[in-house]
Amino acid sequence: MPKNLSTKLIHDDYFPPVGYQAVPPGVFKGSTVLFPDAVTVRERMRAFGRRDGYSYGLYGTPTTYILEQRLCALEGARHCLLGPSGQAAIALVNLGLLAAGDELLLPSNVYGPALRHARTTLPPLGITHQCYDPMDPADLERKLGPRTKLVWMEAPGSITMEFPDLRKLVAIAKENGVVVALDNTWGAGVAFKPFELGVDISIHALTKYPSGGADVLMGSVTTNDDALHERLRIAYLDLGMGVGANDVEFVLRGLPTLEARYHLHDASARSLATWMASQPAIGQVLHPALDSCPGHEHWASHCSLAAGLFSVLFKSGYASSQVDSFCDRLKLFGIGLSWGGPMSLVMPYDLPSIRSGKGCYEGHLVRFSIGLENTDDLREDLEQAMKASFGR
Numbered sequence: 001m002p003k004n005l006s007t008k009l010i011h012d013d014y015f016p017p018v019g020y021q022a023v024p025p026g027v028f029k030g031s032t033v034l035f036p037d038a039v040t041v042r043e044r045m046r047a048f049g050r051r052d053g054y055s056y057g058l059y060g061t062p063t064t065y066i067l068e069q070r071l072c073a074l075e076g077a078r079h080c081l082l083g084p085s086g087q088a089a090i091a092l093v094n095l096g097l098l099a100a101g102d103e104l105l106l107p108s109n110v111y112g113p114a115l116r117h118a119r120t121t122l123p124p125l126g127i128t129h130q131c132y133d134p135m136d137p138a139d140l141e142r143k144l145g146p147r148t149k150l151v152w153m154e155a156p157g158s159i160t161m162e163f164p165d166l167r168k169l170v171a172i173a174k175e176n177g178v179v180v181a182l183d184n185t186w187g188a189g190v191a192f193k194p195f196e197l198g199v200d201i202s203i204h205a206l207t208k209y210p211s212g213g214a215d216v217l218m219g220s221v222t223t224n225d226d227a228l229h230e231r232l233r234i235a236y237l238d239l240g241m242g243v244g245a246n247d248v249e250f251v252l253r254g255l256p257t258l259e260a261r262y263h264l265h266d267a268s269a270r271s272l273a274t275w276m277a278s279q280p281a282i283g284q285v286l287h288p289a290l291d292s293c294p295g296h297e298h299w300a301s302h303c304s305l306a307a308g309l310f311s312v313l314f315k316s317g318y319a320s321s322q323v324d325s326f327c328d329r330l331k332l333f334g335i336g337l338s339w340g341g342p343m344s345l346v347m348p349y350d351l352p353s354i355r356s357g358k359g360c361y362e363g364h365l366v367r368f369s370i371g372l373e374n375t376d377d378l379r380e381d382l383e384q385a386m387k388a389s390f391g392r
């Protein structure tokens with residue numbers, strides 16, 4: 001044993017016994033991964049960045065591999081890559097699979113920052129995009145062309161909540177030999193199984209239900225296709241994407257309760273959405289499990305569960321200041337982006353700025369993410385804010 005303090009504090013000779021186990025997986029950290037000997041270095045370097053051995057912290061640790069395996073189990077997939085956010089997962093798919101001259105198709109109700117990515121980062125690389133109407137499969141068919149290499153799908157659409165006929169959209173894309181990527185954040189691996197529908201790649205914002213704590217940002221890209229995974233893996237290495245062990249720990253802690261929480265969010269949101277539909281100030285409730293929502297029949301043919309998200313459209317004629325004051329008066333609903341955590345959230349949206357043309361609504365839209373508070377307490381809160389802002 002060395003005699004000097006700093007050396008002693010770095011080179012300790014206590015090692016945990018092999019086979020030590022507890023319920024939570026260990027949180028392994030490290031940029032440097034130590035090799036047992038010099039010969040092993042050469043072996044591992046040949047497989048650098050492969051996910052079947054440890055070579056460098058950026059390329060995975062036992063902690064990140066455990067999360068990848070559990071997400072593969074959640075999705076019914078063979079391969080998983082973890083990125084620092086849901087948005088990073090989306091960008092990874094685009095950058096990994098598209099090249100100059102290629103075109104990607106996005107649903108017109110796509111998650112906003114995914115559209116921004118297609119409008120800003122991709123055009124200078126020679127990659128173009130078009131938006132298709134996800135509620136009109138013929139529109140997808142019309143927009144598929146010889147340059148189309150990737151079609152994104154989202155079910156339901158962000159904010160306006162239309163549920164598309166995924167089976168039909170996937171079939172059209174596959175007939176044309178185009179790769180299909182699905183943003184599965186809403187379904188969370190619980191509501192429906194994308195790979196059973198023929199989707200090639202599924203991405204998640206683990207930030208939402210898988211973590212469940214509103215305390216961590218992370219994303220995943222899963223697939224069953226070895227060749228697609230290989231292309232994504234190369235881009236992943238080149239972009240230097242990785243995740244921190246402490247963040248992975250949070251998601252690992254959330255996963256065991258994912259399904260149970262999803263059921264609770266669902267039951268509470270459906271009850272509150274139904275109540276909202278009875279309110280005189282409300283014109284339309286957009287919740288895929290209610291038949292007032294476009295695509296309700298497709299939701300019913302793909303799912304029996306729904307996430308805790310819904311939007312409401314106030315009847316036209318109300319001032320935006322009235323809708324703002326309704327949001328401000330809610331005591332149990334935080335005003336904020338993202339969703340999937342314990343606290344209920346509310347967000348007013350300016351529809352013309354997020355949608356154009358077909359599928360645009362009249363009136364003010366407010367989106368709710370229902371958390372895990374008691375449903376009656378939430379209903380009372382909605383009721384008092386509704387009365388104070390709309391007089392009934």
Ligand SMILES: *Cc1c(COP(=O)(O)O)cnc(C)c1O
Nearest residue numbers: 085086087111185205207217218
């Ligand atoms: C939140 C969200 C994302 C992005 O996730 P971040 O981790 O916040 O980057 C992507 N898609 C959908 C549908 C989302 O709701």
